[in-house]
Amino acid sequence: MTRVNKQIILAKRPQGMPDNNTFQFVKKDVADVKDGQILIKTLYVSVDPYMRGRMENVESYVEPFKLNEVIDGGSIGEVIESKSDRFKEGDVVTGMFGWQEYYVAGENEVRPIDPSIAPITTHLGILGMTGLTAYFGLLDIGKPKEGETIVISGAAGSVGSTVGQIAKIKGTRVVGIAGSDEKISYLKDELNFDEGINYRTTDDIKSDLQRACPDGIDVYFDNVGGEISDAVMTQLNRYARIPICGAISTYNMEETDIGPRVQQTLIKKSALMQGFTVGNYSDRFKEGAQQLGQWLQEGKLTYRETIREGFDNIPDAFLDLFRGKNIGKLLVKVANRQYG
């Protein structure tokens, strides 16, 4: 029996916001499964802001997507055929098999997930790359100390919402910046952030920051860049640390991203800015995942997911990231489990 594999390929590199010309749906026969391989049926795919960067043909920390190839990205799937001793039908696995319905994987390409411990989708979110991004960026670069004040931009997103909760565990005052009243309520009421600032409705974000951070800002976990970051930079304390995780406000810009230069501020405050990507910490993933799992089990961490349904909606879900629609981790559900 030949199965047909629906894929989404990068048809054209976008200029500015990706659109209908960026992506193309194609169908291909699924290859035969050889010894040592498994056939995976995709259950969930992750859509993440960093993928926008990979659509550009520029050198970065991960190589660019290739034209006319499947969009790569984190996924969860179920093994539906196995010629490997290490996997059996019904096993749930995660890996980078991207935007397609089926994938024939070598046995070292994917990692098994235990569905009895936590919902499998957490492995694309709080127990996966986004949780690890929050964990290492905050603790390794931000180094929050008890009693300090931390500001998080993109605070209601998958990474930001985890950063804020870890910062609360560490005993800091946590202020989140987000783009809707619903998000601000989520931060304050569900995640116990100390303050929230809606950057879309405020008249004066600097005054809001001053009110929310009466003792200044010691750590700024930056997911957005742009003018929000310009405002935060004016209120840093001495020895402030700024993990630069993302700059989503600028990913779809066609012109050069221009703003106040930061050098004088960094000198005056002896402040540190450091860009990072979670892959820098791959040798410590186990440590991070264990700690996150423990906090989750202890009820010290919580998370939200926004789950869109249907393979055909993946591109639109991806674009929602830039429309600021999601709270927490944004996923697309592609299929139900056959087994288990």
Added chain:
Amino acid sequence: MTRVNKQIILAKRPQGMPDNNTFQFVKKDVADVKDGQILIKTLYVSVDPYMRGRMENVESYVEPFKLNEVIDGGSIGEVIESKSDRFKEGDVVTGMFGWQEYYVAGENEVRPIDPSIAPITTHLGILGMTGLTAYFGLLDIGKPKEGETIVISGAAGSVGSTVGQIAKIKGTRVVGIAGSDEKISYLKDELNFDEGINYRTTDDIKSDLQRACPDGIDVYFDNVGGEISDAVMTQLNRYARIPICGAISTYNMEETDIGPRVQQTLIKKSALMQGFTVGNYSDRFKEGAQQLGQWLQEGKLTYRETIREGFDNIPDAFLDLFRGKNIGKLLVKVANRQYG
């Protein structure tokens, strides 16, 4: 006998480049020397770019100069009267007694200098704050590793020229950016920098950087900020480190300093920018001074001084810093030693 003390006070906070209205010469009687105090006659005063920042009435890492008070700064003087057991007439001392001919100091305010080890002026330069600035900024933030490439802006200045030599000691490829052919010759011929770029005469600093740094840039020691730094930022390697020591190109700007935002670059390169000031390392000054002294004695470090003569020329010497005139440490000689 009442001595008259000539002083230079801050008469008006400058907007843009300081001018004749910024400084005022005044005369005051020298106070009596009380028990535990010493009277110092100034021999040399240091003029440094960071002093421009202290002329603004804004919060920074050092407090602003006060209006109508003596301009504070590093000096070297000779004890000409002592009511302290720890000092005798003829002792040479260094401290922050600023732009005046005489100063009555408490015995803990100044530090003795041994004139037999190195010329006394080195304590305002390579063995003083500028040497320590180079030492800690480069080694603690830049962390150069053998075989890496380091770019230094303001490379022929007091700090930059020391940074480059320490970087050579550490086995790196050293590229200096400076503003005259004479400075470039100094860097290459006397200090053994691998390459020099004259930013005033180049048509395309990015191409020059590419030629000078074929393996990219691992450390950027930044003394100048502005467009030179924008250009360097385009050629960073992964995990680059950027100690931000100064931003002299912007100190006299009246408008906001605008340029390409750095966040996306920092993310793509997992790069670190950190502002600092030498005072952050005060608990390690002894370590730094010992190492610098050792390298100097071993002939591994050299230095140049530009010495202007005469108390009345201090303001003009200070402005020379922003005219790019000096090579190495810029000092003003105020008086000859009476003793020794």
